[in-house]
Amino acid sequence: MSATEKKQCCGCGACMAVCPHGCIHMEADEEGFSYPCRDTKHCVDCGLCDQICPMRRQNPVGEEETGFYVLYHREEEKRLRGSSGGVFEALCRAALEEGGAVAGVAMDRDGYSASFQVAEDMEQARRLFGSKYVQADTNQAFARLSELTKEGKRVLVSGTPCQIAAMQSFPGLTNEGITYVDVVCHGVPSPKAFVKYMKELEAQKDSKVTEVSFRDKSFGWRNFSLKVTFSDKWEELRSHRKDPYMRLFLRDLILRPSCYSCPFRTIRRTSDLTLADCWGVRGLCEDLDDDKGLSLVMVHTKRGDELLQGLIESGRLTGRKLSGDRVLAANPSLTGQPVIREERSACFEALDRLTIEELAGQYAGRSLKEQIREKISNVRRRLRAIF
Ligand SMILES: Cc1cc2nc3c(=O)[nH]c(=O)nc-3n(C[C@H](O)[C@H](O)[C@H](O)COP(=O)(O)OP(=O)(O)OC[C@H]3O[C@@H](n4cnc5c(N)ncnc54)[C@H](O)[C@@H]3O)c2cc1C
Numbered sequence: 001m002s003a004t005e006k007k008q009c010c011g012c013g014a015c016m017a018v019c020p021h022g023c024i025h026m027e028a029d030e031e032g033f034s035y036p037c038r039d040t041k042h043c044v045d046c047g048l049c050d051q052i053c054p055m056r057r058q059n060p061v062g063e064e065e066t067g068f069y070v071l072y073h074r075e076e077e078k079r080l081r082g083s084s085g086g087v088f089e090a091l092c093r094a095a096l097e098e099g100g101a102v103a104g105v106a107m108d109r110d111g112y113s114a115s116f117q118v119a120e121d122m123e124q125a126r127r128l129f130g131s132k133y134v135q136a137d138t139n140q141a142f143a144r145l146s147e148l149t150k151e152g153k154r155v156l157v158s159g160t161p162c163q164i165a166a167m168q169s170f171p172g173l174t175n176e177g178i179t180y181v182d183v184v185c186h187g188v189p190s191p192k193a194f195v196k197y198m199k200e201l202e203a204q205k206d207s208k209v210t211e212v213s214f215r216d217k218s219f220g221w222r223n224f225s226l227k228v229t230f231s232d233k234w235e236e237l238r239s240h241r242k243d244p245y246m247r248l249f250l251r252d253l254i255l256r257p258s259c260y261s262c263p264f265r266t267i268r269r270t271s272d273l274t275l276a277d278c279w280g281v282r283g284l285c286e287d288l289d290d291d292k293g294l295s296l297v298m299v300h301t302k303r304g305d306e307l308l309q310g311l312i313e314s315g316r317l318t319g320r321k322l323s324g325d326r327v328l329a330a331n332p333s334l335t336g337q338p339v340i341r342e343e344r345s346a347c348f349e350a351l352d353r354l355t356i357e358e359l360a361g362q363y364a365g366r367s368l369k370e371q372i373r374e375k376i377s378n379v380r381r382r383l384r385a386i387f
Helices: 003-007 014-018 048-052 076-081 087-097 122-128 141-150 161-168 191-205 244-250 257-261 302-313 324-330 343-349 356-363 368-386
Strands: 024-028 034-038 067-073 101-107 114-119 155-159 178-183 209-216 225-230 235-239 273-277 295-299 317-322
Touching (some): 003 257, 014 024, 014 141, 076 087, 087 178, 087 273, 101 141, 114 141, 155 161, 161 178, 191 225, 191 356, 273 302, 302 317, 317 324
Parallel strands (some): 155 178, 178 273
Antiparallel strands (some): 067 295, 209 225, 273 295
């Protein structure tokens, strides 16, 4: 695949899943992102793969006016488990209580990779909570969702906007029984960089990674941390501002090429609900902020609205409506594209040569301003803990 073609592939895997002749498989390139490879010998040129591709199609735009809310889970433990305000937990519980299933992204047992999984009870759903900052494999998701809907099961599906667009156009998945929830997405980082980082940590600690939380709130919601747990129970906890992998991710150096010109960064979406962090709280809803996490929820459909109102009325979620203009200004990933910096290609070229720590040191150094800002935020946090 050429560099231009790669920019137009989000790696959702819909083409592979739809191919009636099994001619397409996904293969990782040198940056670690998966792309479709076609077996030209057996391909009959039916064109289904092109028709399903969410990056090639003219995707529909949400028809209804979008509503904006700041919300959080009333139960603190559940709120702390979520990346932002724990709204996804409440959505999952409601779906499961009605006898439905939930599909979302969980870390695999190896602790290195993320993939779509289906949960049919709260115990299984727990693995879906929290953002995984690595591109998730959709592997069997399309087939599994098709099976569930054929059985007449109602399903709540959550994922990045490109994955949701792919699922919404997949044969059999357009039906009434599916509630689609997407996230506001900064972009997805390279699975190869993440595996490399985990292996380097394992070598340093001489212990196996057993669990990864990308949004641990021990230092607060805003100063979220990457927490890695090892088989000998050792925990490595690093603020996203210091952790080398998170720095490379948040400086847009290891994102998938298609994320820099993502067509899904829009306000009107075809999902029922969009979840995000309610960043920029200072001007928006400062009175609600206790640094335990606030979700921004965007409502796009009647079904999404009914679901959300039910959770507010039952007292599981609390918060209030927000004005759209102010939300837009506060959350850059909602509509803005990350910038491809010159260092991106140098960074990937050095990925096999340097450690993740060295890469971040070389390409994602911390400015004096950042270091001062962090010191101030640490002092604030300590003062809050005392008073
Ligand atoms: C890769 C990524 C980038 C994001 N970037 C931003 C951003 O820039 N700005 C912002 O405001 N919000 C962003 N979010 C959304 C935010 O981090 C929270 O996921 C969202 O606010 C929901 O939080 P919650 O507390 O309600 O539930 P949580 O329990 O945190 O919800 C997690 C949900 O996210 C889904 N998910 C987790 N990891 C992945 C993945 N790798 N691929 C697809 N789906 C996944 C799970 O299926 C689950 O449904 C991003 C999320 C992801 C996954």
